[in-house]
Amino acid sequence: MTPATLFDPAALGIVLGGTLLATALRTPLRDVAHALLALRILPRRRFRAEPRLEQIAMLDRLAQRHGVHALDRSVIRDADVAAAVALIVDGAQPDAVAEALDTARRLRMERHRIAADCWTGVAEVAPAMGMVGTLIGLIAMFTRMSDPQAIGAAMAIALLATLYGALLANLVAMPIAVRLRTAARAEATERARLLGPLVAIAIREAPRARRHPRLLDPVPADEPSEHLVHEEAA
Template sequence: MQLMTLLDPVALAIVGGGTVLVTILRTPFRDLVGGVGALRILWRTPFDAERLLRQVAALTRISRRHGVFQLDRAVIADGDVAAAVAMIVDGAEPDEVEALVRHRRRARIDRHVAAAELWAAAAETAPAMGMVGTLIGLARMFADMEDTSKIGAGMAVALMATLYGALLANLVFAPIAARLRAAGRIEASERAQLDAPLVALAALQAPRQPSLQSAA
């Protein structure tokens, strides 16, 4: 019953609704969708490139034994590695493969940053919306000074709005932003380990190209 005294629907609507509205207005739609979708990362284990490194090593062995074109049959779940292997099968140069892998990793980092910035912006907005709710509550309280039975409702909105803003910012939005940043750093570091093996795999095809051209 005591917890129910901390529930004020009006204050919650002002702070929660205002924070959502401001966040929507200041965020591009693509980043907004990505930021909400990134919440699924919070329930996943940190990204580990070990499985992909083993797969690239296996692809390298296949390429050495049977030729790089056999890699076209490989089933690769990871989009970045699949795109790199597709370029290798098509005869791309090692530096082209390296540029692709780095570009895709940079794009992933940018998406992680955009998602974290969305929730960091919400953490900054919530206290401001709490202050707005406080001002609305005080205005309501002063407007009802003649009726003492209504003063408590205005005071409750004023106090609860400040509380909700602080709680949402520090217990919800800021922790989400921090965890998304951490997940992004871990994934970027892990994926950087894939550069050298993929470039080395692409280099296996490079010596064959001059002979193919001369034969043509």
């Protein structure tokens, strides 16, 4: 037996086409697209908070030395950290900073959950589509019993459709869903570590800025370039 004997375009088309159609009918197309885009995160390294914590510590020292408005000139690639720093620069209360970070984290978790649920749905549907292919193959076989060659082709569809459905569910869709959920939980745990240091800056800088309005003045243009804090790639 060669690998070519395990390939049947008709059976594969029934399983893939049926699974895609069923997934599109039960899931909004926007969520399906998001589930496909989520595949990009699988080859990446797991999210780590350390590079961002180091950057937050540098931002903290910068704010203490030159005032909170110096943070406006910092290069921050992480969207959540950048949004929190913008709130701190604007003089937001610590509770507002904490709420913004928590909301961003929950929204990110929800996006990951939607993507994982979509792939779980694929894993649920694929075996059923395999059975549909099997039934189609059996029907084709019984309606052409007088043609031995046609019986073989129909039987191949019937058997391979079941195989394709099982492989798609257990070797593709379900592992992707599990990995997405694992990555989402790990990222949520790591991002929770960013909350404390950023809120601490907000607690210190909000009353300090009110007592000393001059601290809100921008950093002079001739200050050293160390104010541009670059985040280490995650």
